Amino acid sequence: MENKKFKLVDIIFETEGCDVGVVLDRVLKRTPDDIIMDMIDSGLRGRGGAGFPTGLKWKFTRSESAYDKYIICNADEGEPGTFKDREILEKVPMKVFTGMAIAGYAIDAKEGFIYIRGEYRFLQKKLQSQIDEFNQMLENKGLDFKIALRWGSGAYICGEESALFESMEGKRGEPRNKPPYPTVAGFRNKPTVINNVETLVYATMINKYGADKFKELGTRDSRGSKVFSVSGDTPKAGIYELEMGLQVSEFVKEFGDGDTKAVQIGGAGGTCVPRKKFEDMIIGYEGVPTGGSMMIFNSSRSMYNVLHDYLEFFAEESCGQCTPCRVGCQQLLKGIEAVKRGERPPSYLDDLKSLAASMKIASKCGLGQSVANPFSTIIDNFREEVIY
Amino acid sequence: MTDVKELIQAKVKCIGAKREALMPILQAIVEEKNYLNEEDMIQVAEALDLSTADVYGTATFYTFLDTVPRGKYVIRVCKTISCHMAGKDEIVDTLKDLLKVDLGETTPDKNFTLMQANCMGWCHKGPVMLVNDDIYTELTKDKVIKIIHDYMGS
Numbered sequence: 001m002e003n004k005k006f007k008l009v010d011i012i013f014e015t016e017g018c019d020v021g022v023v024l025d026r027v028l029k030r031t032p033d034d035i036i037m038d039m040i041d042s043g044l045r046g047r048g049g050a051g052f053p054t055g056l057k058w059k060f061t062r063s064e065s066a067y068d069k070y071i072i073c074n075a076d077e078g079e080p081g082t083f084k085d086r087e088i089l090e091k092v093p094m095k096v097f098t099g100m101a102i103a104g105y106a107i108d109a110k111e112g113f114i115y116i117r118g119e120y121r122f123l124q125k126k127l128q129s130q131i132d133e134f135n136q137m138l139e140n141k142g143l144d145f146k147i148a149l150r151w152g153s154g155a156y157i158c159g160e161e162s163a164l165f166e167s168m169e170g171k172r173g174e175p176r177n178k179p180p181y182p183t184v185a186g187f188r189n190k191p192t193v194i195n196n197v198e199t200l201v202y203a204t205m206i207n208k209y210g211a212d213k214f215k216e217l218g219t220r221d222s223r224g225s226k227v228f229s230v231s232g233d234t235p236k237a238g239i240y241e242l243e244m245g246l247q248v249s250e251f252v253k254e255f256g257d258g259d260t261k262a263v264q265i266g267g268a269g270g271t272c273v274p275r276k277k278f279e280d281m282i283i284g285y286e287g288v289p290t291g292g293s294m295m296i297f298n299s300s301r302s303m304y305n306v307l308h309d310y311l312e313f314f315a316e317e318s319c320g321q322c323t324p325c326r327v328g329c330q331q332l333l334k335g336i337e338a339v340k341r342g343e344r345p346p347s348y349l350d351d352l353k354s355l356a357a358s359m360k361i362a363s364k365c366g367l368g369q370s371v372a373n374p375f376s377t378i379i380d381n382f383r384e385e386v387i388y
Numbered sequence: 389m390t391d392v393k394e395l396i397q398a399k400v401k402c403i404g405a406k407r408e409a410l411m412p413i414l415q416a417i418v419e420e421k422n423y424l425n426e427e428d429m430i431q432v433a434e435a436l437d438l439s440t441a442d443v444y445g446t447a448t449f450y451t452f453l454d455t456v457p458r459g460k461y462v463i464r465v466c467k468t469i470s471c472h473m474a475g476k477d478e479i480v481d482t483l484k485d486l487l488k489v490d491l492g493e494t495t496p497d498k499n500f501t502l503m504q505a506n507c508m509g510w511c512h513k514g515p516v517m518l519v520n521d522d523i524y525t526e527l528t529k530d531k532v533i534k535i536i537h538d539y540m541g542s
Contacts, residue, residue: 080468080507118415118452119508121521151415154451156506170410170436172449229511231470237512268469295470295511309469313506319449 002219003282004245006254009217009225011205012198012241013091020098023208024141032106036062039106039203042211043223048074048159048196049266049291050366054203057193060183062107064191071103071112071145072168072187072194076152076159078117079267080313081293084227085197086120087239092201093127097134097147099200102207103193104145112147113187115164118154156317160365161186161194163319174321175365198227198292218244222284226292232264233257233298245286249278251294259298262381267293268310269370272303272377303382304340310374311336318367325368328359332375339387346387349379392417392428396435405436410446414453422462422501423454451505459494459501461539465517468507474514480504482529486536499540 027035040055061069073096077085089096100112114131116123131147138145150168152158158167162176165187186192195203202224206214214224222244231237234255252260262274265281265288273281273288281287297306311333320326335352338344356372363369379386395416403409410432417428424447433440447453454462465471465480480502484490487500494501510516513525517532524535 077509078507081470081511082507083509083511086509117509119505119518119523122523124521151411152450153411153415153418153453154505155449167411168408170407170446172446174449231511231514232473239512293511301473305472306469309472313468317506 002245003247003250004219004243006246006250007243009241009243011214011225012088012095012201012227014205015092018095018208020094020204021137021141023098023204024101024138024143027102027105027207028141028143032062032108035102035106035207038206038211042202042206042214043218044199044202044206044214045222045285046196047198047202047226047291049079049289051285051289054195054199057183057195058103058106060181061109061191061193064184066191068111068188068190069107069109070187070190070192071100071107071109072164072192073100073112073114073197073200074159074161074164074194075114075116075120075197076164077197078156078159078317079269079291079293080310081231081264081267081295082229082291083231084229084239084292086123088197088201088227089116089120089123089127093130094134095201095204096197097131099195099203100147101134101138101143101145102203103195103200105143107191107193109193110144110146112145113150113168114147115150115152115158115168117152117159121151124149124151155319156313157319157365157367160367163365164194165192172319174319175367177364196291219282219284219286221286226290228290228294229292230255230294230296232296233260233301234296245282245284247279248273248281248283248288251283252278252296255294256296257298259300260296261299261301262297262303264295264297264306264374265293266290266373267295268313269367269373271373272306272381274381277381303378303385304336307336307374307378307386308333311371314367314371322362322364322368324359324362325364325371328355328363328368329371331355332371336386346383349383349386353379392420392431395420396432400435407436407438410436410438410443411450414443414447414450418453422458422460423456425455425457429455457494457498460499461519462501462503463517463519464503464505464508466506466508466510466515467504468511470507470511471514471516476504476515478529479515479517479527479532482532483536486533500536 045051158173163173167173315329
């Protein structure tokens with residue numbers, strides 16, 4: 001497998017010489033089809049974590065014939081260990097808005113919304129005035145596109161795209177059945193492009209520099225760079241933009257405190273990589289994918305406590321709509337507690353693993369489906385810590 | 389205090405008297421009153437032509453849309469793993485001592501409600517807490533005491 005060395009990149013937060021007005025002017029001189037071809041060619045995949053090719057998402061939505069279409073920026077960043085989207089919106093908001101406007105031009109949408117989590121309410125005044133300024137700029141350029149803000153209210157599940165639409169429509173944030181996918185029936189049941197904050201900034205930058213510069217970075221399956229949120233047992237907690245395809249061992253060498261036992265890649269719903277596998281794993285779609293959350297644990301940490309925290313999180317944040325997830329999350333939590341207290345034999349962990357595997361198949365959305373990731377990787381690699 | 393009717397009308401004016409206005413309206417009421425009481429939810433239901441059960445059902449889905457009385461300042465300490473590892477337990481204990489309340493309770497003077505919440509997106513600067521909309525990061529015992537005293541004085 002192709003892997004990359006540690007390399008800091010400065011595309012997302014680069015502000016020098018980045019006049020979004022100039023980028024937009026260049027975009028408006030080209031056809032929407034050309035813009036979409038470029039996005040497909042760049043290999044950009046969604047930076048929220050799921051990694052769907054952005055260009056294809058735009059292409060599918062463009063090919064829908066509905067009169068009303070929407071662009072939604074998903075800023076409901078709630079995955080434990082992720083804080084990059086807030087930083088991006090605070091530091092380079094105009095580049096996010098520009099990505100939305102480019103998407104709007106490409107698929108022929110007139111309205112865009114930013115759905116942002118309630119925990120970031122302190123950003124409201126500044127963000128609203130920046131949006132007003134941007135909308136005014138679009139009007140001056142004659143582009144028929146407007147951006148509005150919508151707020152979440154403390155529900156993790158609303159970061160799931162169809163739950164987010166429900167919430168924006170004034171309902172409980174319960175995920176919908178798929179298909180239909182958002183490109184066909186999203187917000188207000190109209191074709192919708194929903195992209196993560198970071199993805200939209202890359203869309204802007206690909207239109208500034210061209211697809212080739214983006215493609216130079218990363219590996220065949222994971223093109224470009226990505227913003228990582230690094231936290232836990234590290235002397236260098238913070239936000240870093242790195243080339244994709246980095247080996248976990250390289251990451252640990254750079255960010256670990258010398259005593260790293262495990263790295264949780266992809267947040268609570270992600271994968272736990274233990275020390276013995278640092279050399280075999282690559283951070284990217286061909287290895288361990290992530291929306292950017294990188295939590296580092298050193299040998300002083302109990303992995304039982306880590307798993308317990310994650311399960312408590314999922315049990316609270318499960319929307320409760322489908323049984324596998326609602327009941328499954330609670331039972332996994334109760335199950336590991338029972339094993340820890342010695343009320344159940346260690347072999348009960350294997351029963352719990354098969355419950356997690358069922359949740360992966362039977363749950364309606366990504367929340368219930370992803371609980372098996374941390375569960376099985378922590379149980380498999382740190383079984384003793386969970387039992388004793 | 390702004391009248392709830394006015395709050396509803398302001399949102400209806402920019403979004404329309406439709407269900408899509410529900411969240412922004414409920415958020416505006418909570419911002420003003422810290423929670424949603426029954427009368428207010430009934431008013432919202434009438435304005436948007438929804439059943440009151442529907443309004444209540446939606447509100448109770450969201451952690452920040454409280455339907456029981458809360459203090460003037462709602463404190464939410466992040467309890468998710470990074471903040472946990474950074475020492476949120478000491479922060480919670482400090483707050484309990486200081487305010488003489490347990491988690492989920494409101495002080496008798498109705499000034500503070502103490503709660504925990506899931507990840508708030510500041511994992512590199514834990515422990516953190518929200519006091520209403522304001523975020524406080526890299527908390528220590530002393531820092532928390534000072535912050536709360538400032539709120540008590542205001």
